[in-house]
Amino acid sequence: MNKYQIIHDELLKEINDGKYPNNEMLPSDFALMNRYHVARETSRKAVAMLVDEGYVMRIKGRGTFVINQNRYSFPISHVESYRELAARLKLDERTQLLSITDSEVPSVFEYGDNTPVPATAVVRIRYLDNEPVIIDHDYVLKDVVPEIKKLSQSVSLFELFEQQLGLVISYAKKTITVEPANATDRQLMRLAESIPIVVIRSETFLNDGRIISFTESRNRADRFKSVEFSRRH
Amino acid sequence: MNKYQIIHDELLKEINDGKYPNNEMLPSDFALMNRYHVARETSRKAVAMLVDEGYVMRIKGRGTFVINQNRYSFPISHVESYRELAARLKLDERTQLLSITDSEVPSVFEYGDNTPVPATAVVRIRYLDNEPVIIDHDYVLKDVVPEIKKLSQSVSLFELFEQQLGLVISYAKKTITVEPANATDRQLMRLAESIPIVVIRSETFLNDGRIISFTESRNRADRFKSVEFSRRH
DNA sequence: TTTTAGAGATTGTATAGACAAGTAGCCTAG
DNA sequence: CTAGGCTACTTGTCTATACAATCTCTAAAA
Structure with missing residues (x-):
């Protein structure tokens, strides 16, 4: 498995576990670099996926924040059986x-x-x-x-x-x-x-x-x- | 405007103008590098946006291909007035x-x-x-x-x-x-x-x-x- | 003729570094 | 006490490079 995929999955699991309570900050790019010993672009790629999926939002100069999710959803915009x-x-x-x-x-x-x-x-x-x-x-x-x-x-x-x-x-x-x-x-x-x-x-x-x-x-x-x-x- | 945004817009315009007929190949990463004098990651970012929006698909080892679009669509998955x-x-x-x-x-x-x-x-x-x-x-x-x-x-x-x-x-x-x-x-x-x-x-x-x-x-x-x-x- | 090997092209992943731009907090000058 | 500036932190953009994985095509070997 790819590094950014692994980081993405782990962060997503932590979000779902409530480790980052509502509107709380995710680790910054540099924190993720240290935590996983990867380049910044790699950690950014993982977080970009979470943004894509609607789990978090990034604000320049502030940080990355968890979006309050209503989890009972029937998404139709990705292919899922x-x-x-x-x-x-x-x-x-x-x-x-x-x-x-x-x-x-x-x-x-x-x-x-x-x-x-x-x-x-x-x-x-x-x-x-x-x-x-x-x-x-x-x-x-x-x-x-x-x-x-x-x-x-x-x-x-x-x-x-x-x-x-x-x-x-x-x-x-x-x-x-x-x-x-x-x-x-x-x-x-x-x-x-x-x-x-x-x-x-x-x-x-x-x-x-x-x-x-x-x-x-x-x-x-x-x-x-x-x-x-x-x-x- | 950002470089990748400019490249994205220009490619999208060319796609809509029919410059790359159906299932035809888009310029490769390296072709875009030369054409716009940018780093590969920058050209990739532009193409990644097109993939995201459903205009093209990339196949490893082959290239980037235009997806036959039915343009009369009411998308609901991005915020549009x-x-x-x-x-x-x-x-x-x-x-x-x-x-x-x-x-x-x-x-x-x-x-x-x-x-x-x-x-x-x-x-x-x-x-x-x-x-x-x-x-x-x-x-x-x-x-x-x-x-x-x-x-x-x-x-x-x-x-x-x-x-x-x-x-x-x-x-x-x-x-x-x-x-x-x-x-x-x-x-x-x-x-x-x-x-x-x-x-x-x-x-x-x-x-x-x-x-x-x-x-x-x-x-x-x-x-x-x-x-x-x-x-x- | 068929199969195999290899070269070349293309996309995917990852690294390291640089500068820009926005935010927040602290500290000092007034 | 307030206003302004400075600094540290964070995200955004961009470059240059390297190697891996996959596909196509050609040419050589069987």
Whole structure:
């Protein structure tokens, strides 16, 4: 592991442990240099990551300060699988695999030039606190992953891609819209009335620029909440 | 202006001008060093910003590549005013100021300890293509900005804060939820049925850590679309 | 023809040092 | 007692260099 990554992880752990109470100062660049015996740019890189992630803010001439975090957040601006998210938030989560079928990429994703793109469709339903709240439709391109043999209940698609197939996921583009529930939504999520659905459609890219999958994540709107941290400039 | 900022801006302009067609390579670190007569770390800083913003991706051993952008996006992960956003997207936008009144920060924002926090409430309605689609409620803390005298139609709140008052906005935290339309929504946006509303609540922070304002932005769900770029790791 | 080895290019990580710019606190001159 | 200046500390920018890791392509070897 890289030095700045190690420093970042350790500082983040200390922040989460409350070692630097609210608005308290983090060690300065020079303090970190001494503590870890690294160059200043290395320690700065670690802190820059924390700034990026919204944990701390730096003020020239003053120092580095912890930002009061509300930790119950559903960030959508980095690529994170449902399983990773639930683990991080320590929620009581459960996923049920509904089907793995041969299919094509639906036209809503506007991929390619109308010629059908073969894919493996994976449909899963997500429970939080024993309530079905999310239905995920994944379309994994057969060009990239020819076959999905066995998808264990305990393994996420991302884990499958990265650890078992050696692929590296780089980034994703997501669109968020609100749409009426369709029949499938109502049936699977046991909705009586027509609750609106928050639809998050993602294209996921590998580090060589190829698209590996399209995902449509359909969330019960009355259970959906997303918290974003955003910097200006 | 900083050197890396200048390089970043120039590269971004070239990307938007289509100088590096899709998936084409950007100049390498060393090419940029020669072109701008800077150290490698400086050129890398400029490119790192572009990576951060989702314009390019770097692959070790290969080079830097432009990511095919869909430019009609409503990013929510950086702090941008409605006016800046509309200008960037070249939409036909119009804002109507409804009221400026003395008020208090509503309790939904859970700020402070139940004691009323005096604020100036600014209510505005946003038109896109002559259709009312967004209602913004801004609560500007009187502790920070004692009085909002005249808010010209052509000036945004952010411009007022930054250019006229000399305040520096640093970051914001936003929560996104979907809620039923209330009577005010239906009246102001001329909604017949009860269309759901996408509610974006923000706390905006200055660079000294003080909160300057709370904003509740209420968007017609059937007109709302947000596009996000997200990196993994 | 196929495979291997190597050179060259590119990005990633890390170091050491320099100066600029902003902040806070102390101490002295008035 | 106050105002101003000085100093120490902190973050921001920039340079120059070194080596590692990865990829592509070419040329030589099998």
